[in-house]
Each structure stands twice: as structure tokens, then as C-alpha cells.
Amino acid sequence: MSQKNPSASARTETARSSASRLAAARKSPGRLAILALVAVFTVIVAAVAILAVSVTQGLERGTAAADGASVVRENSHVLGEASDGTVTLVEFLDFECEACGAFYPYVEQFRAEYQGRITFVARYFPIPAHHNSRNAAVAVEAAAAQGKFEEMYRMMFETQGAWGESQQDRSPLFRTYAEQLGLDLAAYDAAVAAPETLARVLQDYDEGVALGVDSTPTFFLDGEKMTIESLDGFRAQLDAALAE
Numbered sequence: 001m002s003q004k005n006p007s008a009s010a011r012t013e014t015a016r017s018s019a020s021r022l023a024a025a026r027k028s029p030g031r032l033a034i035l036a037l038v039a040v041f042t043v044i045v046a047a048v049a050i051l052a053v054s055v056t057q058g059l060e061r062g063t064a065a066a067d068g069a070s071v072v073r074e075n076s077h078v079l080g081e082a083s084d085g086t087v088t089l090v091e092f093l094d095f096e097c098e099a100c101g102a103f104y105p106y107v108e109q110f111r112a113e114y115q116g117r118i119t120f121v122a123r124y125f126p127i128p129a130h131h132n133s134r135n136a137a138v139a140v141e142a143a144a145a146q147g148k149f150e151e152m153y154r155m156m157f158e159t160q161g162a163w164g165e166s167q168q169d170r171s172p173l174f175r176t177y178a179e180q181l182g183l184d185l186a187a188y189d190a191a192v193a194a195p196e197t198l199a200r201v202l203q204d205y206d207e208g209v210a211l212g213v214d215s216t217p218t219f220f221l222d223g224e225k226m227t228i229e230s231l232d233g234f235r236a237q238l239d240a241a242l243a244e
Contacts, residue, residue: 071223145187
């Protein structure tokens with residue numbers, strides 16, 4: 001039986017404790033903003049060390065070059081598009097990352113608040129130390145081939161607790177998600193096995209490295225890497241971009 005190292009267990013307990021505080025906070029709106037920030041940023045701080053090591057390992061791939069790197073590509077997945085297309089928020093994410101999972105409901109909230117005014121883009125950044133992050137990204141990309149990117153994107157985050165941090169290959173579980181979404185399973189299986197699908201995921205990862213992404217989630221607003229210290233500060237930056 002494989003054993004998790006103590007630091008990984010500590011990060012897991014920190015994330016679970018943060019999630020519990022969030023659940024309690026939802027019952028008390030007056031505490032929501034403060035506890036939500038504590039939960040999200042505690043998880044992020046707890047993950048920084050392992051992410052830094054993992055991304056350094058990823059740099060050894062040597063396939064990404066800073067020259068020509070772009071925050072958004074023509075094949076990037078758009079979750080919501082602004083009518084005028086002037087403001088774009090890009091998230092480099094890892095479906096197994098607990099910090100990304102903690103941010104997920106707030107990204108969804110922003111999507112609802114800024115619908116039609118901000119373009120939201122999701123890009124893959126599977127951290128090498130996360131055993132199933134690449135498998136999850138490949139599954140999402142395979143679903144995207146059948147027009148179900150957003151549905152599988154949601155499925156991954158909403159079920160993260162069922163498979164995150166597992167040391168076993170959870171690809172069979174991801175296939176059940178594809179079935180639940182009504183995908184053509186033969187086409188899904190073919191896409192998962194196709195080298196082009198993994199190459200599409202790694203294109204995002206390599207470009208993220210070239211752009212200076214060193215942890216997840218990392219956000220870019222109109223091409224500029226964001227520094228986020230609070231949810232209010234996040235919203236203020238979005239509002240400022242819209243006001244320009």
C-alpha cells in the first residue's frame with residue numbers, strides 16, 4: 001500500500017479544514033467573505049512548496065520557449081465570451097489542485113456577475129506531482145472534442161473530492177463521467193488514447209511555463225499576470241479593466 005508523505009497529509013487536512021469552514025460560512029452570510037478568503041488562501045499557501053518543485057520538474061521538458069508564448073490561443077477553451085471582447089480573464093488550472101477547487105465556485109460567481117462583459121478562458125496546467133491531473137485534463141479535452149468541455153470541466157471540480165490525491169489511475173472513473181454526460185464512448189476512448197489529445201494538454205502546460213506560471217490557479221487579465229490577495233481585490237481588478 002502506498003503511503004502519503006507527512007507534508008502531503010498536512011496539506012490535505014488543511015484543505016479539508018478549509019472546506020469545512022466554507023460550508024459553515026455559507027450558513028452565515030456575514031462570515032462568508034472572511035472565511036472564504038481564509039479557506040482559499042490557506043490552501044494556496046499550503047500548496048506553494050510542492051507546486052514550485054513540480055513546475056521546476058516540468059521545466060525540464062524543455063519544450064516551451066518564452067518567445068512566441070501567448071496567453072490565449074485560437075484553440076483555447078472559452079467558458080463565456082464578452083460581447084465586445086475587450087476584457088479577457090484566463091485561468092491556468094489543474095483539476096486535481098485543491099486551491100483550484102477552492103477557487104472554482106468564485107470563478108463561477110464571477111462568470112455570472114460579469115456575463116457578457118468579460119471573456120473567461122480556461123487553460124490546462126496539470127502539475128506533475130498530481131497523479132491524476134494529466135489524466136483529468138485528457139478526459140476533459142476528449143469531452144471537448146464532442147462539444148462537452150464545460151460539462152466535463154464542471155464534473156471534474158464538483159467530484160474532485162472523490163478522486164483527488166488518489167495514487168491510482170482514475171481514468172476509468174473519468175470514463176463514467178463521460179457516460180453520464182451522454183458522450184459517444186467509442187469516440188471518447190479514441191480521443192483519450194490519441195497522442196494529439198495529450199499534445200493539446202501539454203501545449204497549454206508548456207505555454208504556461210513559458211509565461212511564468214509556477215502554481216495553480218494562475219490568472220491573467222488582458223494578458224497580464226495577476227496578483228490576487230483577496231476576492232474583493234480580484235473583483236476590483238476586473239472592474240478596473242472594464243472601466244478602461
